Amino acid sequence: MIRIRVDPAPIDLTAETALVEGRGEGAVATFTGLVRGDPAADGSVETLELEHYPGATEAALTNLAQAATDRWSLSAATIVHRVGSMRAGERIVFVAAASAHRAAALEACAYLIDRLKTDAPFWKREVRGGEGRWVEARDADHDAAARWR
Amino acid sequence: MIRIRVDPAPIDLTAETALVEGRGEGAVATFTGLVRGDPAADGSVETLELEHYPGATEAALTNLAQAATDRWSLSAATIVHRVGSMRAGERIVFVAAASAHRAAALEACAYLIDRLKTDAPFWKREVRGGEGRWVEARDADHDAAARWR
Amino acid sequence: MGLRILYFAWVRERIGMGEEQLDPPAGTATVADLVTWLAGRSAGHAAAFADPARLRAAVDQAFVPMDTPIAGAREVALFPPVTGG
Amino acid sequence: MGLRILYFAWVRERIGMGEEQLDPPAGTATVADLVTWLAGRSAGHAAAFADPARLRAAVDQAFVPMDTPIAGAREVALFPPVTGG
Numbered sequence: 001m002i003r004i005r006v007d008p009a010p011i012d013l014t015a016e017t018a019l020v021e022g023r024g025e026g027a028v029a030t031f032t033g034l035v036r037g038d039p040a041a042d043g044s045v046e047t048l049e050l051e052h053y054p055g056a057t058e059a060a061l062t063n064l065a066q067a068a069t070d071r072w073s074l075s076a077a078t079i080v081h082r083v084g085s086m087r088a089g090e091r092i093v094f095v096a097a098a099s100a101h102r103a104a105a106l107e108a109c110a111y112l113i114d115r116l117k118t119d120a121p122f123w124k125r126e127v128r129g130g131e132g133r134w135v136e137a138r139d140a141d142h143d144a145a146a147r148w149r
Numbered sequence: 150m151i152r153i154r155v156d157p158a159p160i161d162l163t164a165e166t167a168l169v170e171g172r173g174e175g176a177v178a179t180f181t182g183l184v185r186g187d188p189a190a191d192g193s194v195e196t197l198e199l200e201h202y203p204g205a206t207e208a209a210l211t212n213l214a215q216a217a218t219d220r221w222s223l224s225a226a227t228i229v230h231r232v233g234s235m236r237a238g239e240r241i242v243f244v245a246a247a248s249a250h251r252a253a254a255l256e257a258c259a260y261l262i263d264r265l266k267t268d269a270p271f272w273k274r275e276v277r278g279g280e281g282r283w284v285e286a287r288d289a290d291h292d293a294a295a296r297w298r
Numbered sequence: 299m300g301l302r303i304l305y306f307a308w309v310r311e312r313i314g315m316g317e318e319q320l321d322p323p324a325g326t327a328t329v330a331d332l333v334t335w336l337a338g339r340s341a342g343h344a345a346a347f348a349d350p351a352r353l354r355a356a357v358d359q360a361f362v363p364m365d366t367p368i369a370g371a372r373e374v375a376l377f378p379p380v381t382g383g
Numbered sequence: 384m385g386l387r388i389l390y391f392a393w394v395r396e397r398i399g400m401g402e403e404q405l406d407p408p409a410g411t412a413t414v415a416d417l418v419t420w421l422a423g424r425s426a427g428h429a430a431a432f433a434d435p436a437r438l439r440a441a442v443d444q445a446f447v448p449m450d451t452p453i454a455g456a457r458e459v460a461l462f463p464p465v466t467g468g
Contacts (some may be wrong), residue, residue, distance in 0.1 A: 006337075027180070033176060033251070036173075102262060110255045122380055268465075272466055
């Protein structure tokens with residue numbers, strides 16, 4: 001099962017987890033990214049806005065889930081990414097990998113989130129004190145993605 | 150936050166996840182182990198029975214969660230393990246790690262489940278076709294735990 | 299027909315629109331050539347494309363390097379490095 | 384007082400009980416010595432301890448090697464390799 005969802009609605013962890021666990025395999029690994037308040041000189045993050053490239057986003061995430069499924073023989077690979085406006089503490093992204101083996105599920109989960117950071121067309125804008133600022137890409141994300149090549 | 154629970158009741162993923170996500174950090178990694186049907190010559194697993202060493206189990210899991218918290222500066226480390234009798238598809242174990250950084254959460258999650266397999270006093274008994282059989286320990290589990298030393 | 303050109307994030311904001319349909323002149327061989335041509339269209343375009351090192355591209359929805367040919371392409375997207383997840 | 388001895392999984396099943404309180408004889412210095420002595424107590428004990436390579440131990444709830452001294456210990460547990468998770 002490959003499940004890709006790009007949606008302005010809050011991520012329903014219970015429903016997403018049930019889909020993955022329902023595949024009948026023994027090992028499920030997940031990663032959830034949450035909006036951080038990240039207090040700074042110009043205040044904490046009030047809202048985070050996620051822009052994406054409709055069509056290309058879904059294609060990139062599908063490719064990623066398929067690559068993980070092939071590499072680790074997954075029974076399920078899920079990527080759910082929220083778009084639009086969200087607040088501190090809310091979920092931005094949820095990825096899950098199910099496999100018969102725990103090492104495969106754990107590695108595939110790390111792969112999905114590492115590659116998503118560099119390979120999917122999303123852009124974050126933080127609003128602090130009423131002022132928006134586009135988040136800069138991090139070199140560390142490229143290093144993390146590169147280890148899977 | 151360190152949360153350890155050894156309980157015959159089903160694992161409540163929604164409640165456990167809420168506790169971990171409530172710590173205000175940006176990255177949450179989880180691993181869930183489910184009872185596998187594992188069809189074999191003598192039938193599929195009807196029930197799985199988990200025996201443990203009361204007192205020593207909780208101490209071992211607390212030590213493990215504390216070690217992960219110290220090593221990866223976690224804001225939350227959760228280990229919930231079911232004991233008693235359970236059926237195929239049910240959750241045996243849930244571990245979660247929350248951190249400001251995704252690599253820390255992912256690594257700590259893998260550490261928790263790898264070390265749990267060798268360091269906590271649990272024993273599994275599978276019932277197939279009405280016949281119980283104690284599960285043998287796997288060398289691969291020791292190799293997986295050893296990489297964290 | 300023309301080429302569909304998409305902008306995202308601060309590239310979109312500086313240009314002041316998310317999309318335009320254009321016919322690049324003959325000799326516009328690569329994404330980089332396209333960017334050079336687009337930079338001359340307005341002050342907003344110039345500002346968006348002032349630092350090519352901060353720019354990324356997709357041709358027909360696939361991420362590509364800037365020296366990728368655009369012959370036959372239907373859609374080119376220009377944007378900053380991605381920051382999802 | 385005596386020493387509290389706990390058995391788990393198939394060790395418990397073969398012995399036919401989960402726990403006993405015993406006074407090991409003088410000279411029972413290590414966990415391995417204790418196991419040797421226990422093996423003589425019944426056919427069940429002998430069956431449980433027939434293959435020392437398949438046996439693990441904890442002294443006062445901490446996993447230990449078989450050559451660990453038991454002087455001063457209050458509780459010794461004997462069991463197969465663990466299989467949780």
